[in-house]
Amino acid sequence: MHGTYQSFLVFLSIAVAILASYTALALFDHFSTISDARLRRACLAGGALLIGAGVAAMHYVGMQAQQTASGLSYRPLWLAVSGIVLALLVMATLVFLQTRFIDRQKRSYGSSLDALNHQLIRLATLDSLTELPNRVTLMAGLEQAVERCRSNQQIFAVLFMDLDGFKTINDSLGHSVGDSLLKAYARQLLTLIPSHDMVARIGGDEFVIVVEQIAAADEVLTIADSILHKMQEHLMVDGAPMHVTPSMGIALYPRDGESVEELLKNADAAMYTAKEAGRNTYRMFESYMNESAQRAMEIQRGLYDAIDNHELRLHFQPKFNGVAGEVVGAEALIRWEHPEMGLVSPAHFIPVAERSGQIIAIGYWVVAEVCRNIKEWEVCGLPPVKVAINLSPQQLRHSDLARNINNAVASAGVSNSQIMFEITETVAMENAEKTSEIIRDFHAFGFEIAIDDFGTGYSSLAYLQNFRVKQLKIDRFFTNGLDISGDEGYSIVSAIIALAHSLNMDVVAEGVETHTQLTKLNELRCDQVQGFFLSKPLAANDFQIFMDRSDTRMAV
Numbered sequence: 001m002h003g004t005y006q007s008f009l010v011f012l013s014i015a016v017a018i019l020a021s022y023t024a025l026a027l028f029d030h031f032s033t034i035s036d037a038r039l040r041r042a043c044l045a046g047g048a049l050l051i052g053a054g055v056a057a058m059h060y061v062g063m064q065a066q067q068t069a070s071g072l073s074y075r076p077l078w079l080a081v082s083g084i085v086l087a088l089l090v091m092a093t094l095v096f097l098q099t100r101f102i103d104r105q106k107r108s109y110g111s112s113l114d115a116l117n118h119q120l121i122r123l124a125t126l127d128s129l130t131e132l133p134n135r136v137t138l139m140a141g142l143e144q145a146v147e148r149c150r151s152n153q154q155i156f157a158v159l160f161m162d163l164d165g166f167k168t169i170n171d172s173l174g175h176s177v178g179d180s181l182l183k184a185y186a187r188q189l190l191t192l193i194p195s196h197d198m199v200a201r202i203g204g205d206e207f208v209i210v211v212e213q214i215a216a217a218d219e220v221l222t223i224a225d226s227i228l229h230k231m232q233e234h235l236m237v238d239g240a241p242m243h244v245t246p247s248m249g250i251a252l253y254p255r256d257g258e259s260v261e262e263l264l265k266n267a268d269a270a271m272y273t274a275k276e277a278g279r280n281t282y283r284m285f286e287s288y289m290n291e292s293a294q295r296a297m298e299i300q301r302g303l304y305d306a307i308d309n310h311e312l313r314l315h316f317q318p319k320f321n322g323v324a325g326e327v328v329g330a331e332a333l334i335r336w337e338h339p340e341m342g343l344v345s346p347a348h349f350i351p352v353a354e355r356s357g358q359i360i361a362i363g364y365w366v367v368a369e370v371c372r373n374i375k376e377w378e379v380c381g382l383p384p385v386k387v388a389i390n391l392s393p394q395q396l397r398h399s400d401l402a403r404n405i406n407n408a409v410a411s412a413g414v415s416n417s418q419i420m421f422e423i424t425e426t427v428a429m430e431n432a433e434k435t436s437e438i439i440r441d442f443h444a445f446g447f448e449i450a451i452d453d454f455g456t457g458y459s460s461l462a463y464l465q466n467f468r469v470k471q472l473k474i475d476r477f478f479t480n481g482l483d484i485s486g487d488e489g490y491s492i493v494s495a496i497i498a499l500a501h502s503l504n505m506d507v508v509a510e511g512v513e514t515h516t517q518l519t520k521l522n523e524l525r526c527d528q529v530q531g532f533f534l535s536k537p538l539a540a541n542d543f544q545i546f547m548d549r550s551d552t553r554m555a556v
């Protein structure tokens with residue numbers, strides 16, 4: 001039994017044991033981070049197999065060494081070698097499996113990260129409704145345009161636009177229709193603008209177009225014209241045709257501003273001028289527009305305190321019976337005396353109040369003030385006077401207008417039959433369906449309605465008939481035409497009066513300034529007349545004195 005161990009085989013068996021154990025421990029360490037439980041169990045089993053194979057290999061190599069030493073029968077070395085090979089194979093398989101698993105996870109994490117990133121970029125740069133660039137992207141694009149055009153000495157244009165009457169659509173048809181309209185409008189805009197130019201939506205119904213690569217200002221006017229022209233067509237919104245027009249303001253770099261802020265501010269000011277000019281049009285920026293924007297801001301600020309500081313007043317312009325000549329009523333007209341700005345014309349502050357929404361509070365103040373005056377006149381023993389109050393577009397959009405006014409008039413103790421309301425033809429026809437409803441509400445409370453400034457807008461005769469209003473007020477333009485437009489002017493007024501009478505409406509001629517006009521209106525059987533020739537608007541006290549005089553007949 002005495003022999004010599006082969007030291008080579010002894011060392012080999014120890015090396016195999018160390019290698020197998022080391023590999024198993026390394027694999028365990030490597031796989032312990034695997035979150036997938038099934039894979040981790042498979043790896044542990046593989047590790048155990050590996051240690052087992054290692055131990056078996058060590059055993060056989062040890063046995064070989066011992067047999068060689070003892071001279072006993074020979075056990076083949078291949079058993080040991082195959083154990084090691086098997087262990088290595090298992091290890092390679094496990095490493096391969098895990099690498100594939102990690103790769104797959106990495107790919108899946110990578111694609112979700114890409115999608116998330118993409119979504120974040122879209123949210124940050126695009127308007128979620130129309131998918132047009134948003135304000136942030138616009139500002140960045142404008143900065144770049146300024147840089148480019150400064151170094152290349154080129155010009156570019158900023159078109160600032162908003163949609164006429166969009167608020168009415170939102171209020172009357174709901175926000176989802178409004179949103180669909182904005183989307184349809186955005187799509188239409190994209191078809192009209194060269195692909196290298198930017199169209200952005202910066203909020204609400206406000207869009208901005210940046211037009212580059214233009215040689216002269218005229219080119220941008222062509223684009224503005226084509227937008228206006230195209231928008232004359234209907235837009236298909238949720239399968240139904242809708243009509244919406246924009247008002248645009250245009251500022252040119254560098255003429256109208258060298259910074260992004262200045263260009264946007266000036267394009268915005270030009271847009272307001274376009275709105276005031278009657279909508280569905282555009283205006284190039286001019287420096288006076290900034291002054292008027294500044295003035296509008298002052299007016300808006302001043303108006304906040306106008307009611308509380310008792311700066312608003314009402315004047316009353318008498319309305320006379322066309323035949324008998326006695327005073328049959330008055331139209332209440334607002335005046336504003338600001339401590340610093342002085343007398344501010346309603347033509348200036350009403351549009352500002354209309355845009356800022358302050359007109360709502362002012363409108364209710366007018367009703368309360370008219371009622372207060374009617375009561376005062378009554379106390380002084382004057383015969384009942386019917387007072388006409390002008391309603392603004394914003395007021396008409398205000399829900400429960402007729403009911404609120406009815407409550408105000410009732411709480412003042414005034415009869416509803418002593419108050420009537422005037423709605424201009426343009427506003428009435430803007431949404432004739434809605435106007436019909438409002439007029440019905442007013443009629444239900446016993447208020448009468450007049451259509452004001454008739455002849456300056458586009459009337460649908462069907463709606464005019466449908467409104468069933470008490471009065472039609474002929475715009476001063478036609479009254480004036482009685483003097484300056486000869487037979488033609490006379491024929492037009494005659495036709496309007498005949499039309500109104502055929503629809504059972506009384507006719508009131510506004511702006512009567514000459515004796516000739518008055519005579520002709522009498523010939524044409526105009527029911528009522530008002531104007532400077534008969535009496536200018538009077539302060540409440542003066543109106544009372546005027547009415548008090550025994551002779552309140554007009555100077556025919």
Ligand SMILES: [Mg+2]
Nearest residue numbers: 331390422452
């Ligand atoms: Mg009026």
